[in-house]
Amino acid sequence: GTDARLRISRIPPARPVGSLMDDVRQGLLAPPRRLPAKYFYDERGAKLFEDICATQDYYPSRCEAQLLETHGAALMQAMDARHLIELGSGSSRKTRHLLQHAAPGTIYWPFDVSEEMLRSSAAGLVAEWSGLQVHGLVGDYHAGLDLPIPDEGRRSVLFLGGTLGNFRPEQAEVFLGEIRGLLRAGDTLLLGADRVKAPGVLERAYDDREGVTAAFNLNVLRVLNRELDADFDLDGFSHRAVYNTEAERIEMYLESQREQAVRIGRLDQTLQFTAGERIRTELSHKYSEASLTALLEPAGFRIEQLLTTPEPTAYSLVLAR
Numbered sequence: 001g002t003d004a005r006l007r008i009s010r011i012p013p014a015r016p017v018g019s020l021m022d023d024v025r026q027g028l029l030a031p032p033r034r035l036p037a038k039y040f041y042d043e044r045g046a047k048l049f050e051d052i053c054a055t056q057d058y059y060p061s062r063c064e065a066q067l068l069e070t071h072g073a074a075l076m077q078a079m080d081a082r083h084l085i086e087l088g089s090g091s092s093r094k095t096r097h098l099l100q101h102a103a104p105g106t107i108y109w110p111f112d113v114s115e116e117m118l119r120s121s122a123a124g125l126v127a128e129w130s131g132l133q134v135h136g137l138v139g140d141y142h143a144g145l146d147l148p149i150p151d152e153g154r155r156s157v158l159f160l161g162g163t164l165g166n167f168r169p170e171q172a173e174v175f176l177g178e179i180r181g182l183l184r185a186g187d188t189l190l191l192g193a194d195r196v197k198a199p200g201v202l203e204r205a206y207d208d209r210e211g212v213t214a215a216f217n218l219n220v221l222r223v224l225n226r227e228l229d230a231d232f233d234l235d236g237f238s239h240r241a242v243y244n245t246e247a248e249r250i251e252m253y254l255e256s257q258r259e260q261a262v263r264i265g266r267l268d269q270t271l272q273f274t275a276g277e278r279i280r281t282e283l284s285h286k287y288s289e290a291s292l293t294a295l296l297e298p299a300g301f302r303i304e305q306l307l308t309t310p311e312p313t314a315y316s317l318v319l320a321r
């Protein structure tokens, strides 16, 4: 039955990872104000991200889905994996283009912080494919990749959506090293990476005309209000997305619309914002073939396939071994 093929485990942090309180203390109390992007993803934020993927303007997930659909069979054959481990699996919707080519006995390990989304997508997958086992992992991959994968069988790590881009290059290299620690000779990494392109296309993708990205960005203030007993007025801040050409990255900000004070109850602190003052909420790096190689090679990966959608919305899937 489906129950025997579905398990969910909680993954405790393998190492201490800064709490929201620590990160707010470190990043928000004084300018330049910034917050780690991972706090977007409470249940509401995870759903808003799914909605972003359905907008006209946010091309990466559509491009990635198209690459997975077109090349899914060949990728699965090249990976030849018994264990498919997906970091930040979300709804697993795009991964279906791979899973539909899975050999019987394949085990899919979706790893995500959003338990509700993980449970419902895992249930859907085992119901649809009788040859598939799903072992969902609930946790934060920033706290390490010490995962209960059995020794037996080839592995492939899937890190899709371009999420590696949220790390600064030096952190990305460390994280790729951790991924490599999960893999043995012959195992693979399938990485989604958004490409450097015209700033206008990028800025539109991160400030979509339906306003979903704006709602997603502002949602982090709701997270702070709830978790830290803060009193951010969501109408007092607006969404900004700027492409930094030098650093080859989108930077998202929340900009204070006026001079205002914000109380953070659990820190017993009051923040003073000037009009126009910004909080940086996300970095999303864009890659060239050269920068991808420069990131992957020192981590011990060799690029085996580089699949890219056409301009103006270039997006790549990298199969590395």
Ligand code: AVJ
Binding pocket: 052, 060, 161, 162, 163, 165, 166, 205, 206, 213, 282, 283, 284
């Ligand atoms: C899920 C991190 C890949 O950076 O494109 C989408 C998140 N932020 N729109 C990205 C996001 C604004 C997304 N990642």
